[in-house]
Amino acid sequence: MAGRESGRIKDSIQKRILDDDSRKRRQKKALDALEQDNFHEDPHADLVMSKKVPKFQEDNKNSTRKRKTRSAEYFKLRFRKNFIQLVEEDLNYNSSSPNYTTAQVPQSCYPERHFCTVCGFPSTYTCIPCGARYCSVKCLGTHLDTRCLKWTA
Amino acid sequence: MRMSSSVFVLDNGGWTAKVGLSTDSPITVPNSIMKAKSERRRPFIGNQIEECRDVSGLYFMLPLQKGYLINWDVQKTVWDYIFSKECCPINLSHTSLIITEPPFNFPSVQEAMAEIFFEEYEISSLLRINPSTLSCYNYRHKNPTSKCCIIVDIGYSFSHIIPFVNDMKIKAGIRRIDVGGKLLTNHLKEILSYRQLHVMDETYVVNQVKEDSCFVSQNFYNDMETAKLKIEDNTIVKDYVLPDFTTIRRGYLTDAGTTLDQQVLRMNNERFSIPEILFHPSDVGIRQMGIPEAIMDCLKACEEETWPHLLSNIVLIGGSSKFPGLQNRVLNEVRSLAPIDYTIKVHLPEDPITYSWEGGKLLSKDPGYSNLIVKREEYEEEGHALCYDKFDI
C-alpha cells in the first residue's frame, strides 16, 4: 500500500472517517445480531450454577451399562459439534453433490435499495463519516447524535 | 391386536414442533425451554409457557441453530416433555415415528437422531424425512393430477425452495435463503428499539407484534408514500397496544392516536418493510435473491419440460408464509419473471404451519409406508448404513 509519508495524512482522515474494515465489521456485527436467540443474560443464570451442576455429576457416575434414561446433559456431551464444524465436515465428505453450502441462493440481479437508518423511508443521501444512509437533515441530526461514530465495531 | 399400528408425526421446527398421533389432530408446541424473569422457581418447556403469567423478558433456549439440531440437551428436554403425560402420552415402544429434518441435514445429526430414538426412546420404527416431502405428499394427495410442484417453505430459521418432479425431490434445484421468521423478528426488535422503545429483550412479545401488524406490500414505493402522510390520510399507520400481563395478555393493533393510558408502539413503515426482507434480503445487507427470484433460479436446475408444471403448482408452507399479501406478491413477481405463456399458480394451504404434519399423517396410511421405515430390529443389526439407504435425502 502507500508509503510512510501518506500514513500521517491517512491517520488524520481516519479520525473523521470510518475506514472500510470498520464498516465491514459493523455490518457483520449487525448481521450476527439478526441471528441471535437472546440479547439479555439468562435470568436464571445464578440458579443454574447452584442446582444443575451437582445433579449432572451424579448422573455421570450412575450412567454405567444398564441405564434406562440418560440425562439431557449426557446428550450434550455425546453430540457436541457446533454449526461451523458440521458445515465443514459436510464440505469435506460431500463436496461433489448438492449440499448445505451449494444450496444457498446466489446474489440478486437487482440493484440494492437504500433506506434511511433513522426512519426507514427511502433515502438518497449517505453519511460521509460512516456510510449510513439518511433521508433528511432532521434524520442526519439524529444519526450524528445517536450512532454515526459514537460506537465502533 | 396390531401392535405397531400407531404412528406419531413429529415435525421438528425451529420455533415450534408440530406433534401428534396420526389418528389425532396436531398440537403445536414451542420447540424451546423458556425462562421468565417473573418466575424464578422453574423454566417452562414447550406449552408449559401457557402457565406463565408474565412473559416479558422471556429468555429462550432453542435446540436448533440456523435450522439444524445443535443443542441436544435442550432438544432432549423438549422431546421428553412432548412424549410425557403433560403433552402426548404414548407408548413409544409400540410406535412408529415420522420425524422431520431440514434439507441437507448433516450426517452426524442424523446419526444422533437415530441413536436417541432407537436406543433411548426405543421406538418400534423410524422415518426421517424433509417437511417439504411431507407437504408434497399432502399436495399430491389433494391434487392427484399435478405431477410436479415447488414447495416454498418459509420457516423460522430460513426459507427453502424445493422442486419435486413425479414426487422426487430435485436436490440440485433446492435453494436456501437465509431469511426466516427469526431474522424478521430480530430486525423488528432492532428498529423499534432504536426508534421508540427498548424491546431487545422482548422476543416473545415482538414476535406477536410482527404476527399481528405486518403485511406484504403489493406496491412497495406507493405504500412508502402513504406511510409518509399525516395520520388522518395515512391508511397504514396503526398503534400496537402492548400487553401488560394484568388486563392484556396479548397485544393488539388499533387506530393510531386513539389509545390513552396504555403503552403503545407506533407501527408505520415497519408494518411492511419487515416482510419485505423476504423479497429483498439485501435491504438488511444479506446479498441473496428474494423468494420470487430464487424460484426462477431453482427452475434452472430442472428439465425445461417440467417448468410449466412446476410453476403452476407453487405451494407456500411455514409460519412466515402467513403474512397477508404474501401469496399475491409471490404470484405477481413470479408472473413478471416467468415466460409469458406459462400459467402461474401459487397455493397457500388453509394452515401452512401444519401442512407438513398433515402430509405425514396421510403418508402413514399409504400402503407403501412400511417400505419407507427402518424397524428397531433392523437398526440394531445394520445400524446407520441402513438409515442412509432408506432415508436417502
Ligand SMILES: [Zn+2]
Ligand atoms: Zn429519515
Ligand SMILES: [Zn+2]
Ligand atoms: Zn454517520
